Amino acid sequence: MNTLTLLDAITTALAWELAHDPNVVLFGEDIGKNGGVFRATLGLQERFGEHRVLDTPLAETQIAGMAIGMAAQGLRPVCEIQFAGFMYSTFDHLINHAARLRHRTRGRLSCPMVLRTPVGGGIHAPEHHGESPEAWLAHTPGLKVVSPSSPARAYGLLLAAIRDPDPVIFLEPTRLYRLLKEPVEDNGVALPLGAAFVLREGSDVTLVSWGPSVLETLQAADRLAEQGVSAEVIDVASLKPLDMPTILASVAKTGRCVIVHEAARQCGVGAEIAANLAGDGLMSLLAPVERVTGFDTPMPLARLEEEYLPSVARILAAVERVRAY
């Protein structure tokens, strides 16, 4: 079993699908010879050929548009948008077409496409390179939205996304690409979409997070453990569909919940989880649900970026508040 970074795990999963499904085609900007700006597709064009791994003209709208045409024809297009901040021009295609092609044709056509894009800040990149567009996507009926937070989950969830019969937006936490390493077996086994992962069991408070913020959430749980506080940590992983039963079961046990996400707060996925807890878990709650999130501001440029990201200190302060309530 190889020890892989999250980035390696993505490359490995893409290679597995390219090798096992002739309908899988990868395309995007600079993903061929260059292997993508983050090298997620490194070596894949060389290995699988220019007809399977293609550099597109520099046109994000067109990348999403052609993915829909290919998917409707039975291919399994996997496209890369270089940074999430450049995917906004794909929304017409994602919302008006990809998400509802099956629905509006009563199942005659479908759209089994994957759109991969790096999300989130923390790498001191230029403007528009640190966006977290998850809530817009999770608001869209017909899409599935997934964000892995570990190499093994990146591998298994990406396999599942490519094999899924419906459009999946795969949000890769840029900050974690090379930060984490773990053994990942390249066995082609997918993880389920639509399921949350309990990363750590605990009894005093439930910490719910996904994507890049899972890192700080786990670090906060470590600190809490040092203080004798038992935190259960859930990686939501699938933002749509959302696995509320796992979160509700945890809160039924702990009575307290802190939701941690990097995207802006208002109308974020955290609000949806909190509303569901209020609706279906009210009698379990011993304290108001807290959210530790990015602020309702644009992502700041690099020099103040760290102030925006949910920090271990902010998570610990929120846990303190729900425990003191």
Add this chain to the structure above:
Amino acid sequence: MTPIAEFRIPYTRYLDAHGHLACPPPDFQLDALLPVYRAMVLTRTFDAKAVALQRTGQLRTYPSSLGQEAVTVGLASVMRADDVLLPTYRETGAMLWRGVSMTEMLLYWSGDERGSDFAGPREDFPIAVPIASQCGHAVGVGFAFQYRHQPRVAVVTLGDGATSKGDFYEAMNTAGAWRLPVVFVVTNNQWAISVPSRRQTAAATFAQKAIAAGIPGEQCDGNDALAVRDCIGRAIERARAGDGPSLVECVSYRLSDHTTADDARRYRPQEEVSAAWALEPLARLRHYLVDQRVWSKQDEEALLSDVQARVADAAARYLATPVQPLSSLFDYLYADIPADLAIQRQQLLTERGQA
């Protein structure tokens, strides 16, 4: 200074406004024009019926294609059955030719998704309502054909207004760069709702927009079925042969309002519409066929009687189609309904006593 590149935009017209040959036509079977003419008459008859149904509260907003029948029927008539059409919302004639039923068309414009579940051309795209987005999809369809080495062509239609959108340029550019089997058909019907084509662009033609993408661009008289079939037919066969995409601009005129929700009298003079009627495509083709002695008054009367009966039958079938069950709100969104959506479905059915 010397020119580094030069371009020209060919224009094709065989039949003048009176149905006389303006120049020798390409080789074709005269007999092949008869089904085209019949389909154009069917399309116009259907169109009138759809508008009448809307005016009497039996159909929702409907976009008439009055005056554009030579483009819509002409383009479909030179496609093969296993080519794929990606239509905008004013291509009734093309869709009917391809095997979409009139009942399905009426269902769609009544607000029923089953109208896009064509029993006929199963791989054709549903009507694209957002402007120009279908161009991107056509590139993907063309890619799939090229990838699988299939001699098939994606034909995408758009209007003059849609040429102002980036989707159109991005799609043409990519199709050109990858030599994909895609044909872009621009129906220049002179009006994008209330904005005339001269306010849409400074370009002398819409066909020349192909030049920047490095692909052939041609213009034809879109009210001349022979010219439409010739230009688009050649473009399709070039694509099928592996010679890449093309753009064909068909110059026509929207004789109708934009949709039944529009009143074109607000923005264009009646004299212009009257003048355009003198150029309309049906009479032109009919005169030609009569001159060629392959069509007669009796044929015309029999055709009108036949298409009216077929349209009436389709309308009756549509009106007799019950609304979809409530569960259909949920049942087609995903291949497998997610648990949270299943709860919403169950709640609605329970509230409505259908659980």
